[in-house]
Amino acid sequence: MKCPFCQSPDTQVIETRDVEDGTALRRRRRCGHCDKRFTTYERAEVSFPVVVKKDGRRTEYDRDKLRASFLLALRKRPVSADAVDTAIGRVEQMLLQSGARELPSTQIGAWVMEELRTLDGIAYVRFASVYHSFKDLSQFLDVLQEMQPPSPAAKPRRGKTPT
Template sequence: MRCPFCQNEDTQVKDSRPSEDKAAIRRRRYCAGCGARFTTFERVQLRELVVVKKTGRKVPFEREKLERSLDIALRKRPVDPGQVERMINGIVRRLESMGDNEIESDQIGHLVMEGLDSLDQVAYVRYASVYRNFREASDFEKFLGKMSGPEGREFEDD
């Protein structure tokens, strides 16, 4: 493992234990080059996933990108980090179990919307504004109207 501070490849594992949710191994590491300490997490990966963007471009799936987008949507919201981690784990498991290595970006967005719908309504709207590409205030009004309307929530574009 390369040191994130000095890029030295000579790092040593000082402590290993399961993460709180038992979905990963948490490792405390020490860099022999600069003396820094840092933590890594090791997870089981069932298959290499590739995200197919709307443009057709294919990029490797990055769990960290999913985590970052949820962090942005959930910023300053009273949501337990454990719930967020379980949601991310569930989304990744569902993607890995779909049977295909290539996943449409819309499928990922749909799964995130489902998870946020039950987790936090403000984060749900924040994420939707990016996922559905809101351009003006009326887009929010229409979306919020659908949320409270008798037909319930819809994840598909109109």
């Protein structure tokens, strides 16, 4: 690393610390030539797949767009920012693990729906209504019925048997 003051390549690391929840390193350095100190940051560079929209357009993955989708669905819902960040992290992990160079936006939307379903049922229905372009109330009802836990099977009555 060259010194930003004198351009000397003779610098040494004085201190290293994790920052941003372990996603980056902060390094304090000292120049061996001019003795000035400066800070550098190291982050892993990851390459997300290109997002292919429904109309065929291709765009770069944008974390802010993903966050905006989550926040819109979760508007005025009792879900913490940490829970949202964790869900976004899981979607990003799936993006990276897919290994694809290009990924349809529909797949990303499906992953978002899975995360919203576990975070908040109302947010899930909100997102699903836009994602699936609901045209009428029956489509809402179908999603709501999907979310209902299965009713317990009718259990036989115990006790006296009729005579």
